[in-house]
Amino acid sequence: MEIQLACELPRVQNMVHVQGSAKPRLVTPGEVIYQDTSFMRGHGTYMEEGVQVASVAGYVTRVNRLITVTPLRQVYQGAVGDTIVGRITQVQTNRWKVDVNSRLDAELRLSNIQLPGGEQRRSNLEDERGMRGLLREGDLVCVEVQKISDDGLLRLAARSIKYGKLSQGTLLAVSPSLIVQDKQRMHDLPCGARVVFGANGYVYITPTVPQEQASTYTVNFEEVPVDIRKTIGRLRNCIKLLAIHSIMISPTSVTSAFDMSVEQEYEIKDLLKPDVMQDVAMATVQMLNE
Amino acid sequence: MTDLNLSDAEKSYIVDGVKLGIRVDGRGRLDYRQLEIETGVVSTANGSARVRLDRTDVLVTVKMEIERPLPDQPENGRIHFFVNCSANATPEFEGRGGDDLATSLSAMMERVYSSPHTLDRSKLCVVKGKHVRGLYIDIEILECGGNLFDAISLGVKTALWATKMPKLYVTGEDGGELEFSVSDNPHDIDRIDVSNAPILITHLRITENLTVVDPTPEEECCGPVRVVVSVTPQGFITATQQFGSGTFNPQTLTASLKSARDLGQKIHNRLLRKLQQEEQMSDRQMQEFCGRHMDQIPGIRLRKVVILPGVQPVGLAHVKGHI
Numbered sequence: 262m263e264i265q266l267a268c269e270l271p272r273v274q275n276m277v278h279v280q281g282s283a284k285p286r287l288v289t290p291g292e293v294i295y296q297d298t299s300f301m302r303g304h305g306t307y308m309e310e311g312v313q314v315a316s317v318a319g320y321v322t323r324v325n326r327l328i329t330v331t332p333l334r335q336v337y338q339g340a341v342g343d344t345i346v347g348r349i350t351q352v353q354t355n356r357w358k359v360d361v362n363s364r365l366d367a368e369l370r371l372s373n374i375q376l377p378g379g380e381q382r383r384s385n386l387e388d389e390r391g392m393r394g395l396l397r398e399g400d401l402v403c404v405e406v407q408k409i410s411d412d413g414l415l416r417l418a419a420r421s422i423k424y425g426k427l428s429q430g431t432l433l434a435v436s437p438s439l440i441v442q443d444k445q446r447m448h449d450l451p452c453g454a455r456v457v458f459g460a461n462g463y464v465y466i467t468p469t470v471p472q473e474q475a476s477t478y479t480v481n482f483e484e485v486p487v488d489i490r491k492t493i494g495r496l497r498n499c500i501k502l503l504a505i506h507s508i509m510i511s512p513t514s515v516t517s518a519f520d521m522s523v524e525q526e527y528e529i530k531d532l533l534k535p536d537v538m539q540d541v542a543m544a545t546v547q548m549l550n551e
Numbered sequence: 552m553t554d555l556n557l558s559d560a561e562k563s564y565i566v567d568g569v570k571l572g573i574r575v576d577g578r579g580r581l582d583y584r585q586l587e588i589e590t591g592v593v594s595t596a597n598g599s600a601r602v603r604l605d606r607t608d609v610l611v612t613v614k615m616e617i618e619r620p621l622p623d624q625p626e627n628g629r630i631h632f633f634v635n636c637s638a639n640a641t642p643e644f645e646g647r648g649g650d651d652l653a654t655s656l657s658a659m660m661e662r663v664y665s666s667p668h669t670l671d672r673s674k675l676c677v678v679k680g681k682h683v684r685g686l687y688i689d690i691e692i693l694e695c696g697g698n699l700f701d702a703i704s705l706g707v708k709t710a711l712w713a714t715k716m717p718k719l720y721v722t723g724e725d726g727g728e729l730e731f732s733v734s735d736n737p738h739d740i741d742r743i744d745v746s747n748a749p750i751l752i753t754h755l756r757i758t759e760n761l762t763v764v765d766p767t768p769e770e771e772c773c774g775p776v777r778v779v780v781s782v783t784p785q786g787f788i789t790a791t792q793q794f795g796s797g798t799f800n801p802q803t804l805t806a807s808l809k810s811a812r813d814l815g816q817k818i819h820n821r822l823l824r825k826l827q828q829e830e831q832m833s834d835r836q837m838q839e840f841c842g843r844h845m846d847q848i849p850g851i852r853l854r855k856v857v858i859l860p861g862v863q864p865v866g867l868a869h870v871k872g873h874i
Contacts, residue, residue, distance in 0.1 A: 267589035399556035429564040494577035529577025
């Protein structure tokens with residue numbers, strides 16, 4: 262067991278440098294941004310007694326006369342079309358309640374999923390009774406955000422073959438602000454595992470499966486061999502260290518961190534140590550900047 | 552301990568991993584996560600320590616009082632344990648939610664330290680039969696990331712090591728009652744001998760006859776039953792307790808006890824060495840209770856940091872929650 266004194270730990274440094282431009286101006290909620298009233302107020306600001314005040318903690322961006330404050334970390338708000346990973350918390354009459362790392366649990370209706378059997382049909386009473394056979398409490402699903410209602414409740418859908426119940430693997434929760442915007446969320450990485458980068462910050466790592474699958478609701482309980490487990494373990498530790506050092510998480514950055522850790526011949530469990538984490542993070546940032 | 556719901560697929564992945572000898576984060580069955588310790592975080596207590604085991608965060612303080620000894624033990628000092636599961640740790644601890652867990656933790660600690668081989672309580676005696684030192688050990692659970700017993704026991708041992716009790720001198724007698732004077736000199740102190748203080752090692756049984764050490768919250772959902780073993784540096788097992796609904800094969804239990812003893816001795820040696828090293832460092836920078844240096848964050852000017860006892864300070868210097 263490694264024991265370290267708190268004063269010996271490497272300090273988490275600010276690693277990501279903004280290219281070219283000056284350091285961004287950081288503001289905290291309640292701080293006056295500009296005294297000038299001629300600026301237009303964007304997201305993250307409000308007017309108080311004639312001056313513009315920030316409402317979130319973040320950095321100030323100015324485009325012509327528009328001032329916005331982009332928050333550094335935010336709870337996942339949801340955007341239509343996002344692919345996210347969620348965990349079923351409740352099974353109700355004709356819908357499931359899903360935890361998506363947001364303020365409210367999202368809703369997945371029975372009518373919005375692809376029913377087993379493949380063909381398009383209306384869901385009947387039998388399907389309602391058999392809901393738990395499809396998805397139970399605790400199951401992980403990969404779904405798409407279909408609609409956002411006024412109070413912030415997300416309506417989800419899993420209408421195509423690529424969505425549905427997730428098979429064996431491991432889940433990692435990071436801040437949603439660290440996930441890079443990408444059209445395709447599910448990536449088969451060259452190191453030999455499939456990673457689903459949910460837009461809500463839930464990242465799921467699973468062994469690659471062949472494309473043809475009978476139904477998206479049966480889980481393959483076959484034992485995963487040791488070498489794939491090693492890959493998954495290393496990927497998990499790499500994503501965790503990227504998140505701790507606030508580096509954006511994308512397939513490229515994760516693959517770079519993975520390759521870097523293999524090159525330096527770090528053992529998988531060594532990647533849990535703070536100094537090793539910082540080493541790999543700095544090397545990844547360097548590699549990405551090139 | 553937390554109410555985490557895992558899917559069958561995730562559980563099967565974890566269980567198969569343990570069978571093959573490689574856990575989700577690459578550790579072996581008997582590997583611990585990184586441990587961080589720090590002493591002297593609460594200056595108003597006689598001794599304090601903060602222990603971090605990955606996501607598990609525990610703060611332990613030791614305060615000394617003069618009190619009457621128990622009638623059947625006139626020469627022994629007293630030790631009191633109190634565990635508080637802060638609502639900051641997980642939402643389940645809100646209100647009375649954490650009380651069951653807190654009672655089982657403090658009961659375990661009392662059992663562990665009840666053996667005469669652990670702490671020599673006669674050294675805590677001031678006047679036999681009348682006045683003894685009482686140690687009030689308060690344990691605050693700041694964040695719950697699996698394996699609470701081990702973290703708490705390490706915190707208690709570290710805090711007791713760091714405890715500085717002022718020396719007491721009997722000045723006179725006033726009508727049958729003795730008068731004391733407490734030494735003002737900060738270097739005129741008594742230390743507690745923790746060379747026999749035990750630590751707890753948790754073995755969680757995942758499958759038929761395999762146990763893992765230092766379980767994460769996800770692993771704790773997969774294993775029904777665990778055994779907590781208390782080991783002293785000499786390899787003496789002072790207490791064992793089984794938690795959870797399940798059974799232990801006698802061979803598995805014996806194997807767990809043996810490996811707990813070996814692991815415990817190794818951890819004790821390393822811990823003592825690190826604590827001695829920390830004491831040598833006279834000019835170390837304090838991490839403060841916020842856990843991060845204030846000058847480390849560029850551009851963020853702190854508005855107000857409010858520090859209330861037992862509550863996390865409010866301020867942007869403290870980053871918690873998701874990684």
